[in-house]
Amino acid sequence: MTKMFKISLPDGSVREMAEGSTPADVAAAIGPGLAKAALAARVDGELRDLNRPFEGDSQLALVTSRDEKDALELVRHDFAHVLAEAVQNIFPGTQITFGPATDDGFYYDFAPAPGRGMFTDEDLPLIEEEMRRVIAADKPLVREVWSREKVRQFFLDHGESFKAEWVMELPEGEPITMYKTGHGEADWIDLCRGPHLASTGKLDPQAFKLTRVSGAYWRGDQANPMLSRIYGTAWLNKKQLAEHLVRLEEAAKRDHRKLGREMNLFHLQEEAHGSVFWHPQGYAIYRVLEDYIRRAVQGAECLEVKTPQVMDARQWEKSGHWGKYRENMFVIPDEVPNTEDEGPLVSDDAQWMALKPMNCPAHVLIFKQGIKSYRDLPLRLVENGCCHRNEPHGALHGLMRVRQFTQDDGHIFCREDQIVEEVRNFCQLADRVYKDFGFTYAVKLALRPDQRFGSDEDWDKAEAELRQAVIDAGMATEEYGWEELPGEGAFYAPKLEWHLTDAIGRTWQVGTIQSDRVLPERLDASYVGEDGERHRPVMLHRAIFGSYERFIGILIEHFAGKLPLWLAPTQxxxxxxxxxxxxxxxxxxxxxxxxxxxxxxxxxxxxxxxxxxxxxxxxxxxxxxxxxxxxxxxxxxxxxxxxxxxxxxxxxxxxxxxxxxxxxxxxxx
Missing domain, CATH: 3.40.50.800 (Anticodon-binding domain)
Incomplete structure (x- = not known):
């Protein structure tokens, strides 16, 4: 007797399907229109291929183009695979690595065949033509599960050394998914988690465009081989692509690097890679913002402080940053021997220091000076603090991503009963600031990640407090774009995020406030409560601009350089x-x-x-x-x-x- 599964649909109805049935079968049973429109399926909340069989009774939601977020991610992922297949069709011997979806498209990294040289923008029209041929062939995308050793041997046999290296880092014994295109013997095959569309023909051949080529190191490490990265933009249809290209054209006109040169605001150069040389005109904008935010935080009864640039590594170990963030820190020895001495410049037992990547541990040290009473709280410390982060060369981008930057940073040390009010007040202050600059925004709550410090109980409290503060501020509504983001909090705290929308519809995440019980515990911060006992304060990390550099870059692009009179460097x-x-x-x-x-x-x-x-x-x-x-x-x-x-x-x-x-x-x- 055939085993039957109960498949529950979003409208509350239940369909009984035979074992071996797929979401595609359910779509076909409902009607030919849905069968044609369906792109993928959410089975018990997991995004899956339409043709992947059910494994038991399941909750099913079919994904169509109306589910734009899921649909765009799917088609962009598929376009990346089609790109890789097209490149290998045209240029045999090219090795494939990885090709994820991005916010507006996709990219794929390639190791060109020996003697061929790196790809260039001149190769893109030919690759686009081949991609359209692959799409027109309407080849099925078929999921298969292989063992790790079988995958490794397959890639070794086909000269794919990068993939063979990567697969050995996947957990031993766990099945690995491979996707092939074509009927019977695969025309092309790749290692991939999926999901994918049912076939290449589900893609609109007029809804993508390859945009540029750049270099990228294998696995982001400069010690590894240089690869060719081909970028593309991809959408659900031709109209969406056309609208995006118009936005790109407008964004190019507003590029803060171009306008920065024309307006003589700043420059960057190799001698200080990732740091900004502010010219008088640009620094005038910086100073206006600094004066503005000082008035804002003084009105909020904040106390301005200044902390050291360099701190002992032991302090970063206590805070947890040394273990979680060291690769992004600039580390220096505490003492460098006389260069006339023999032996290594830095001994094995040297004490290490680090340029601060953030200000919070230093603010805890200020809080710990002297005994604090419950009557002293909340204590609100702010700093225009210069920080350094060792960002990869390839990630640097004008003012938007730099290695040296200044944060309008602040930390509020408060009692548990003060948290909601303090966060609500910050929400209202941020609202006034962003509106002064003409921005609309969305408020989002980033929830606990898988890897984190602290107990579940503390995370429950912190998330509930932030949520309640937004409700009290009247911002947990559709008008404010309220949304909760599972897994996107920091390793030590959940956070509220402010996502600004600029004049051409782009969003920028800038301000944050985080409710942290971990750092006060790790750094042994305490106050004397009304009961005479020691208690831990809660530490609220907050910033409005985020960093001056990035915020100025956003302002330049938002206003296309035509800053309002009060902000203009020369009025x-x-x-x-x-x-x-x-x-x-x-x-x-x-x-x-x-x-x-x-x-x-x-x-x-x-x-x-x-x-x-x-x-x-x-x-x-x-x-x-x-x-x-x-x-x-x-x-x-x-x-x-x-x-x-x-x-x-x-x-x-x-x-x-x-x-x-x-x-x-x-x-x-």
């Missing part, structure tokens, strides 16, 4: 039409500066149209043009950056009054 340029107006232009500039405005004068013997173009490229918000008439009448002709209106003539005193009001930073009192 006003006074430009002369004729040299006869030089004295008046200087007088105007002096009065603007006296009113607190960041003003410059342009007295060069150049045509006014040339000056206008140059200062527009530098994104100066206001240009005041003066000639003989303006000098005689005590007026200025005002040109606004990006305005289609003709210049407006204003009396000098009226102009100064109006611009001073406009340039005033938002009030955070």
């Amino acid at each position: 006003i340029v006074v430009a002369t039409i004729v040299s006869d107006a030089d004295a008046y232009a200087q007088l105007v500039t002096d009065k603007l500066k006296a009113a607190g405005l960041r003003a410059e004068v342009d007295l060069r013997n150049e045509k006014i149209n040339y000056k206008v173009r140059e200062h527009s490229l530098a994104k100066v918000p206001l240009l005041l043009v003066v000639g003989k008439r303006e000098a005689e009448e005590g007026t200025v002709a005002v040109r606004r950056l990006g305005s289609d209106e003709h210049q407006k003539v204003m009396g000098l005193d009226d102009a100064i009054s109006a611009f001073t009001a406009e340039a005033t930073a938002p009030d955070l009192s």
Whole structure:
């Protein structure tokens, strides 16, 4: 007698299916429309292939293009496999490594055949053509389970040394999934967890585009061979791709690295790889932000501190960072011997120091100075703290990912009964700050990861407290994009995250607040409670900008360089039409500066149209043009950056009054 499984569907109905049946069979039983639309299935919550048989009674949800998040991840994963097959079809001898889905597409890393050389952007059109041929062939994607040794031998037999190396690091004895394309004997096969679409023909051949080629080290290690990484973007249909390409074009215009050069804000160079050289104009923005956030945290009754750049490794061991984060830390010996001495520069028994990658352990040391009472809490410490993290070269990206950065960092030491109120107050402060910059945002709660410190009981408390604070702040709603993210918390604490949406719809995760009971325990922080006994404080890690460098990069791209007047490094340029107006232009500039405005004068013997173009490229918000008439009448002709209106003539005193009001930073009192 055939064994039957009960398959429960989202609408509450139950279908009985014979053993060996698949989600595809259920879709077909429901109707041909669903059978055609189905891309994959969630079986008991796990995303699976449509053609993978049920293993028992199951909860089933069929995935279609309406389930956009799952659908996009699936098609991007499949496009990566099609890319790899196409490359090996065109360039025999190429070795495959790995090709994951990304936020907007996919990539795959290849080891080119000996003597072939690295791939270039010129290879992309030919590869795209072959990918479309593979898609048009509508070949099935078939999942098979192999032993580790069989997989290793297969890759060795086919000259795939990278895959053969990797597979030996997978757990011994556990089955490994391989996916082949084609009927019968596989046309192409790869090691992969899956899931995949039923066939290559499920992909839209007009919904992808290969975008660029770069270098990448095998397993991200510079000691390993260099590979060719081919990137692509992929979507569910041609319309989505077209919309994305328009966004990419707009993003290229807004690239903070390009605008940073045009506006003379900063530069980066190999002599300080991953660190920023701030030019006067860029540092002016930095200082405005620093002044702004200082006012914000002073209003929140925070105390500013400054802590050392270098701390003993033993402190990092106590905090847990040495074990969890050492590979990302810059480590130095405590004492370097005289170079005239014989022997190694650093002895085996040297004591080690590290540049701080974060400020929190140092703030605990400040808290521990002197005895703290329950009456002293909450104690709110903040620091514009410079940190260093040893990011891989390939991960560095302008201001967005650097090795040296400054955080608007803070730590609130509080009692258990104060946590919800402190977090709620921070939520409200963050709301005001982000709105001052014109951002909308989503609030997300990142929950406990698999690898973590602390007890489940403490994690239960911390997650519940953060959740309650957001509810009390009125932000646990669809309007605020409220979402919980399982497994994405830090190893020591859950966290609330603020994801900003910029002018072209991109999201950036910036501010956070984390509820931490682990670090106070590890570093033995305590206060004297009302009962006269020692108690552990809870430590709330919080930041609003995240880092000045990255936040400035986001602002530049959000505003396309056209910063609001209060943020602009040079707010006003006074430009002369004729040299006869030089004295008046200087007088105007002096009065603007006296009113607190960041003003410059342009007295060069150049045509006014040339000056206008140059200062527009530098994104100066206001240009005041003066000639003989303006000098005689005590007026200025005002040109606004990006305005289609003709210049407006204003009396000098009226102009100064109006611009001073406009340039005033938002009030955070």
